[in-house]
Amino acid sequence: MRARVLLSLLAVALVAAPFVVSGYLVSVLIVALYFAYVGQAWNIMMGFAGQLSLGHALYVGLGAYTAAALFVQSGVPPWLGLIAAIIVAMAFAAAIGFLAFRFGISGVYFALLTIAFAEFTRIGFDHFGWVGASAGLFLPVSQRSGSDLLALRGTPTMFYYVILALAAGAFALSRWLLTSRIGFYWMAIREDQDAAQALGIDTFRYKLAAVVVSAAMTSIAGVFFAFYYNNLFPEQIFSIGRSIEIILGPIIGGLGTLFGPVLGAFVLQLLAEALREGVSALGLEIPGLTQVFYGVCLLVVVMFLPNGVWPPIARRLRL
């Protein structure tokens, strides 16, 4: 009950935000919501099912490139491109998951495998002429006279509502998954795979499901990314730095919790932005400052709140 009230208040605040705050702050919120969304997608795989992916940028990149290339090269509208993007990401995820789980690769080795796939996909796209190779892929930017949701072209406010809807949808989906049979099975696998199997759980199938669901959700973020930023470079979108950025939110907010990834993304992005602003107001420019800040946040959380920021807050709020 309390949780519902607080969640409704948050929803109202987020829906009203573009009417209240400046355009600059809306763009900051878009980034925060973007990370809240991908963080939740990653949390399904690691937080729920215990399968560590350090290469989630792979699915962002695949989603982004699939939809963007279809749009640029063949004029395929983004919502159709989105379906293609999801299919491509799911196919990659199923292949990786099949390889890993069929041959019993787990833990650190599985994480290394996810990095390897992200890396060689990056190198592949660097030489993939149809999508611009290392020179990048650019989406034509039309005059922003109005918003066209079907073409995914429009004002930052439109993009704000799109990513807000995605983040809210991911939250609802996560909640539903966590309270149904698949969620219990994922947590059992995360806690002890042998015991899970002894209770009749087909661990191979459920781990594969976690990877595929997470990848599908992440690829949608990629489509958003492509149409929001309008330029894609393999070097950037598939980079391991991007993969790490995705996982910071859930780790800082609280792995495996529903609200942790959302809270983590907001705390991290808003603080990082405040820091950038503060430093530039002092007339300084320090390259790499954001990364150092991420590192410090991670350090503090790992040392003092190993379960993340959210669980103690949830206790305090008696949720």
Next chain:
Amino acid sequence: MTALLAVEGISKRFRGLKAVDDVSFTVPKGGIVALIGPNGAGKTTTFNLIAGVYAPDTGRIVLDGEDITSLRPDRACHAGIGRTFQIVKPFGAMTVLENVVVGALRRSADVAAARSRAAELLERVGLADKAAMPAQGLTLPEKKRLETARALATEPKILLLDEVMAGLRPTEIDRMVETFRALNRETGIAILLTEHVMRAVMALSDRIVVLHHGRKICEGSPEQVARNEAVLESYLGTEAVS
């Protein structure tokens, strides 16, 4: 009596070591059979062969007419094997109730139904008051009882108990024995157990199978086994059973 579980000449070799060597026995419907023997006799390996953790090199395992030899653990569970682990494997971060819910979901995808079924089972094993606690906070004997409830939740035809009495005080042992007796009497579930606590073995089992160096050296009623010279020499010791 018809055999529910029939183990027919199973062997398992690890590198050079014959962990289980041509072992055969049966568990009748509704029966309680104990597998005893010194450490390293092959009891847990036998359990793991039945539960599908390893595939036997030779031999056959039949449960209720169905050949379950070499089935994967999850398939073995579907066939009707419920087991506990000698080294306990609770789902530590989940609550005690949720641990059992995972088992109960084997029979119904409805989480609410699984929860109420799980609550009943916690009552049965005496963990009802710990239901909302994270499983990692339980004591070792409690974790063993939790594993029992979790296995029972899958509604197995036979329950494999791997040293669930270890570390219990005598009064607790008597309580556990009573729990399993009641379970067996009321639900008719068959039980195969390994145990070092002879007090429990003698009180519970209809029949005892004794393993030594992977081979079956004796089988019979508790009284017969307690008088068997080979058993006394290799395991019980001459003055152990009085």
